[in-house]
Amino acid sequence: xxxxxxxxxxxxxxxxxxxxxxxxxxxxxxxxxxxxxxxxxxxxxxxxxxxxxxxxxxxxxxxxxxxxxxxxxxxxxxxxxxxxxxxxxxxxxxxxxxxxxxxxxxxxxxxxxxxxxxxxxxxxxxxxxxxxxxxxxxxxxxxxxxxxxxxxxxxxxxxxxxxxxxxxxxxxxxxxxxxxxxxxxxxxxxxxxxxxxxxxxxxxxxxxxxxxxxxxxxxxxxxxxx
Numbered sequence: 001x002x003x004x005x006x007x008x009x010x011x012x013x014x015x016x017x018x019x020x021x022x023x024x025x026x027x028x029x030x031x032x033x034x035x036x037x038x039x040x041x042x043x044x045x046x047x048x049x050x051x052x053x054x055x056x057x058x059x060x061x062x063x064x065x066x067x068x069x070x071x072x073x074x075x076x077x078x079x080x081x082x083x084x085x086x087x088x089x090x091x092x093x094x095x096x097x098x099x100x101x102x103x104x105x106x107x108x109x110x111x112x113x114x115x116x117x118x119x120x121x122x123x124x125x126x127x128x129x130x131x132x133x134x135x136x137x138x139x140x141x142x143x144x145x146x147x148x149x150x151x152x153x154x155x156x157x158x159x160x161x162x163x164x165x166x167x168x169x170x171x172x173x174x175x176x177x178x179x180x181x182x183x184x185x186x187x188x189x190x191x192x193x194x195x196x197x198x199x200x201x202x203x204x205x206x207x208x209x210x211x212x213x214x215x216x217x218x219x220x221x222x223x224x225x226x
Contacts, residue, residue, distance in 0.1 A: 005032035006089075006166045006199055007056060012065035014051055014222075025051045027222040028065065033167060036197040038190075040210035043219035049203040050171055052219070056201070057169050058086050070166060087116055091160030091198075095172035097152040099144040099159070105131065106140040109159045116163065130158045134188055150181035157188055161198065170202040174209055186212055 014026040025048045033039055043049050054060040056067055058074045067074040070089050074082060099108045106127050113123035131140050134154045144152055153173065160168050173189075174182035186209055193200055202213060210216045218225050 005034045006070060007033040007201070008066075008068045009052075009056060010066045010068075012052070012055060012067065013063045014048075014055060014060070015063040025222055026055070026062075029222070029224055031056075031217075031224060033199050033201055035166065036193065036199055038193055038200045038202075038214040040202045040204055040213040040216045041219055041224075042204060042207070042210050042216060047219040048222040049219050053169050053171050053201070053203050057090055057092060058082050084116075087112055088163055089166050091163070091165040091168040093153075093156050093160045093168060093170040093173045095175035097144065097156040099152060099155060101144050104141050104143060105136060105147065105155050108144065109155060109162055112159065112163050127158070127162060130162055131155070134158045148181075149177055150184060153177060153181075153185050154188060157185065157192070161192060161196065164196065165198060167199045167201060170200060170204075172204055172206075173202060174204070174206055179208075182206065182209065 009029055009031050012026055012029040013024070016023045016025060029052060041049050041052070051060070055062050058067070058069070062075065069085060072085060077085065099105070103111075106124060109131060110123040110127035113126060114120065128137070128140055131137055134157060136151060136154055136158070139147060139151060144155070147155065174185055177185060189200055190212070192198060200213070202209065204210050
């Protein structure tokens with residue numbers, strides 16, 4: 001990996017065009033996330049925060065510019081290689097946990113490892129160890145519907161980290177939680193950031209969460225204003 005950061009975008013643009021609709025959501029965004037860094041992005045609804053996260057995560061294609069992850073230019077990568085790189089190098093946490101209700105917590109957390117081809121026994125062991133680490137060792141056989149909101153979000157954090165990614169992208173990770181539970185989730189993210197040296201890029205409206213990150217950036221009208 002080069003010294004320009006583990007995740008970087010250069011002059012990133014995104015335009016949505018449909019019929020007479022033509023909306024420029026991102027207008028030349030430059031951003032570098034370094035190894036072990038914690039960065040929060042704040043901004044009003046519609047400022048482009050979530051779109052930026054989707055482009056950085058390779059979930060959508062940009063209209064222009066570059067996204068570079070682990071030295072790989074995502075726009076010049078095949079869909080198959082992109083999926084493998086995303087599964088290996090990125091973790092995702094959403095406002096809604098996106099756990100699969102028909103699977104146990106253990107199966108949900110182990111899933112990225114199974115997708116990567118790890119045998120079931122090894123994947124289950126790693127998932128079990130990580131769930132114990134996030135305080136859910138007693139919940140591994142439960143379904144998501146049997147967990148509290150905070151427990152589901154902790155399980156989502158575990159799933160995001162199971163492949164030991166370099167970067168976790170989090171979109172309003174505490175948005176559905178009360179202040180006490182939100183603080184617990186933040187403390188968990190901080191511990192894992194320090195222990196595993198994983199970078200966190202968090203999009204949030206939560207000013208309290210943002211100020212606890214190492215760096216706070218602001219988005220307005222599709223650009224980062226500082």
